[in-house]
Amino acid sequence: MSYPDLVAVGGFALLFVLLLLRVPIGVAMGLVGVGGFALMVRTGPALNLVGLSPIRTATEYSLALIPMFILMGSLATASGLSAELYRASNAWIGHRRGGLAMATIAACGGFAAICGSSVATAATMTKVALPEMKRYGYPDTLATGSIAAGGTLGILIPPSIVLAIYGILTEQDIGKLFIAGVVPGIMALMLYLVTVRLYVMFSKQDVPVQEVASWQERIAASRGVWAVLLLFVFVMGGIYGGVFTPSEAAGMGASGVLIIGLVRRRLNLKTIYRCLVDSIQVSASIFFILIGALLFGYFLTATQSPQKIATALLSLELGPHGTLLLILLFFLLLGCILDAMAMIVLMIPIIYPVVLQLGFDPIWFGVIIVMTVELGLITPPVGMNVFVLNSLARDIPLQRIFAGVMPFVLMDVLRLAILVAFPILVLFLPNSMQ
């Protein structure tokens, strides 16, 4: 084994040991990155990286979209948008069989359009939708499954924090990535609605039906959401039309939600301050692992690990789609032990060169990999959405929630297969951008 290979193997081993020993991911990646770079080059340049790279990352204006989109979601949550979205979708489709679960998914889709966090979407919708579904006697499996799965829409429907991180790590246009998430996000929403329909068709459990809401009730229920949904169209339309950069869109979105919340008297100074504090805290921990990931990138470059892994994978001669399948299966397995953000920052710098060599479009791959990672949010043992749901609804056992989520997981796999087979579904919108 050559010296660079030895350093690479040692570095990866140390990284995984540190992660298992619960060293923060940013610290573990940064430590291995700088240490490995020092072994490959020299200690002096490696230490210089520590002084230079983190501040360069933290003062990169294009990354300001992360705290501002998080703030937008936080303000939307605080102004009670989730409840209004739920009320509106319930008025329109709640009278169908399984209507409350369908309304939950539709509300999740609407909320995901403002909030880039899957876990936040699941958490907020649990508080709003679960009591209602329980009141109507919905089976626990359907109620919790629809919330946990609906929550995953947050990671895909723009703005998506994970897609933004992918864009930063791979130097892809974040605006294009957001727009590429639109069609798969809508597909996910539709297929989840079909899943609920199939569930109530084939389930032996009784799913009660609500009364049909009158047109006046429907219009009244929709009054609270139109402004924010219009804001989403404005923000994403601005990115699509090249009117704003993604960072500007984030600033406009956060300011827009703030103005709407103030005008409608849903926000006060105390709530706004709390949202700002929460947003900067979440952003700081995301930036911290980004800083670690970028330092780790120097180690990867110095050891040429991605190129070697690419060569090894290509030598298997599985063909582009065979290799892609292998990568996706690997991500699915990794989803059993790591959360979404950790998987993206750890694996993308390694896998990305392979994907480029296979000739896949990087924007399309970003969406595919985020969808794969999204599955990890609802599959055992580290299904973050399921854990959040369980922490808010202690009376429903984890196993029952995981059972409820399974039909949605199957639908996710079907969607993934469709989008792998037909990349144009992902790419036609970003390719038509100005």
Added chain:
Amino acid sequence: MNAFERIINKIVLFVDAAAAVFLAIITGLTFLTVVLRYVFNATLPGSFDIGRLLLGVAIFWGIAVAAYRKEHIQVDILWSVLPRKVQGALNVFSDIVFFGCACVFAAMFWLRVMATRTSGETTFELDVPIWPFHLAAWLGIALTAVVLAVRILHVAFTRQFDLPDDDKPVVSNPMGFPPGEP
């Protein structure tokens, strides 16, 4: 909580509030820049540089607060199945590694701050010196090292591990964002 820990707590609260205000300014500047550009066909001089420099300060201060509140993203898969005493020991180990890295980071970043000061580097449009922003960001990393040192010393002197009551992920704030989760 002793007097020193109370002081640290107060500093962290101040840093938390200041970082939040910085985020508000960054968002406001971005909004104003776009509105001025499209509505009044004007620019806001220096907004880009001031925005990005404040972002750096806010993020580095946020890193200190996240270290204080143990909100940095970690892998819990092994930790969550270990006995509580071992969990406590692993927490201390992770703090020691983090502390070591924060010290090296603080030392190297200090040299960078001094280099920026010597070079007299300023922002493009308003000619504002950059080094004070870097110094403010450095304070965040220094505070990170201090809060970690306090936690390690607390365990060393009291022999009491600071452990949560429940090992399941908990939604720890009213907005529904668990720490660091996308």
